[in-house]
Amino acid sequence: MTTRIEATRLIPGRGDVVDNGVVVLDDDVITYAGPTDGAPSTPDADVVSTDTVMPGMWDCHGHFMGVYEADVEKALTTRPQITTARSVGDAMKALDAGFTSIREVGGVGVFLAVAINEGQVPGPNIYGSGATLSMTAGHADFHSLPLEHSRALSIAAWGEDGVVDGPDQARAGVRRLLRAGARVIKIHASGGVMSQIDDPHLPQFSKEELEAIVDEATRMEVLVAAHTHGKRGMMAAIEAGVKTLEHGTYMDDEVADAMAENDVILVPTRFIVELLASKGESLGMPEYAKKKIRETAEHHRNGISIAVEKGVTIANGTDIFSSGIWGRNGEELGLMVGCGLTPLAAIETATANGPLTLGPQAPNSGQLVEGMDADVICVTGDPSADVSVLADPNNVTHVYKAGVKHKG
Template sequence: MTVRIEAKRLIPGSGDVIENGVVVLDQGEITYAGAANGAPDPGDAEVVKTETVMPGMWECHGHFFGIYTANIDEAHLSRPQLLSMRVTSDARVALDAGFTSVREMGGLGVFLGRAVEEGVVVGPNVYGAGGTLSMTAGHADTHSVDLDMARALHVRFGGEDNIVDGPDQCRAGVRRMLRLGAKVIKIHASGGVMSELDDPHLPQFSNEELNAIVDEANRMERLVGAHCHGKRGIMSALEAGVKTIEHGTFLDDEAAEAMVEAEAILVPTRFIVDLLIREGEQRGMPEYAKKKIRMTAEAHSDAISLAIEKGVKIAMGTDIWATGVWGRNGEELDLMVECGMTPMQAIEAATANGPATLGPQAPKSGRLEEGLDADVICVSGDPTGDVSILADPDNITHVFKGGVRYKG
């Protein structure tokens, strides 16, 4: 079935808005996207009329954990079978909110993505990392138990051991993620907030370890994305060839310039910082994390503003991990506007800039352009004037993924 979407405004993802636009979807592909007066004859196409048509959005940093709270340890105190059931609902909710692609930076996404691809679960295309590679005592180690237990808990939840030390283990760790079906390799290059004993300012992994991870990942045509708060972690990661910096809390002038130089992408995840500051208490955030979120929150918004000002390429990510919070992904756009983006820049971060976070594994999507995947949404209202429209799933009237209609 051919679908012809006639819109008051067409937002291509990158480039200027087209007034009175038409998008034609056929066999899973976009066969036309442009001005109505140049569009092909409608023929027997089904016509959808809408205010705004734009590419399906990209969540470039989420986690399918299937837990309800702001305490990551809940994943280790729950049965993986139950967590797996819950994430199928997260997937449906994300698609309903207009997100047709999710880059899942550690969790059950590698499995969920395969079930979506098989057609048995309704959800976005999910590009998972598998587990997140961490050094011993690093951000994805579980500091409250002995190391053997920590390893066992991670294998039980994510399918493979993720704690690696020394270049050889780092290489082997990348290979273990590949055997889970990882499309991107996620590492921790600094301490974090949601872990007990490590310091967000301090770098994690030696340069030799980072080099081994990036070399192995790149050889297998995967990009490496690094969780980094502190500046030294950011600089070492860039030096090793990491292409996406997640969070980037203590980014300064020099680090921003290094990102531009390296053509690296920042995925700021302002949503989670904002959520934990406002709702962390009632969501069961552990005491250690409360201290660390207060230590990082202000620097984080300054860093995003600086990155925007310096012209660092930014892709939208929220770091949402909890069932019940999935679906609020679109709130990130407004937060990026608060940090200094124009609405059109925020939309570009949530659409056209998404695929680049996967490098060689990127699908052909994120823009409305002939020959690209038919991942398209219709929106009531004008998000170029008020981007917060995209935060409310009720405003997303139609969702097409691969040309198949899931909403509307």
């Protein structure tokens, strides 16, 4: 099966826009991407004309949790059969919005990926973590519940218990997540907003615990992603060898320099911070989170701007975790432009930079380059001039995943 996409402009994911471009998909691989002059003849191809052709987008920080409220505990106290069934619909919304790959850092994604990969249901490529690793009293321990209930509910909801203490348990935790199908290990290296008693400023996990997690993950060829707001948590994670920092709220020059020096990627998740700060109350956000989100939101934009100025690699991530908002993933790109990126650089965060957040587990995708996976979208309008066109799924007219047309 050959598809030939003829476009007014081709956005390759990394590098300059090509005016009058052609992309040829042969089965699941891109066999040509470049100017119309020089494109091969494809007499038997299905021909599509569009304003813009670009790589399928990546959301490198999402959660298939299958709840409607901005309350993570609801994901634990709702039957997993219900949350999983809702997540099937959420995955379809993401694909429909042009997101062909989701790095899912906590939720049912590792299981949903099985059915999607089998072709039972449509959805993006999901690279999931399963549960997430947290210390007792940390961000993914559910503080309002007795500890044993928190553990049992996590196993029911996400297949594993992620609360670990001490280097040995931390190492065993990595192994349990891998056993459930993790393609990335997600940890909590500082307190967070959506948890009852912890402080986003304070680091979580000891040096020894962080090093044990990174050592085990590295040996098993998966990368570690760390939720971090406070500076001390960010510095400790970088020193331990963590490769992506999620949120990065209290970023300063020293942290940004350390990230750039150690090739650590920032996944900012500006979308969720703005949404919760403005509409959290109507989304059922718990009382404890309201004060924390106000303070976080103030610092977060400044932190991203510092990272942009210092040349830290940024990967697109929304932190969408509720069923009402999947499909709005493209809104993050406009928010990144608001933090100082050009539209083309914002597109790079959601395309070429996506696979970088998976390290050795990365697929060969994210760019319109010969030989890469045929994950490609067609878009009405010019996102290289106005990136906000990607926020509206109606502007994404065609979605191809591994060369198979899912929309259009």
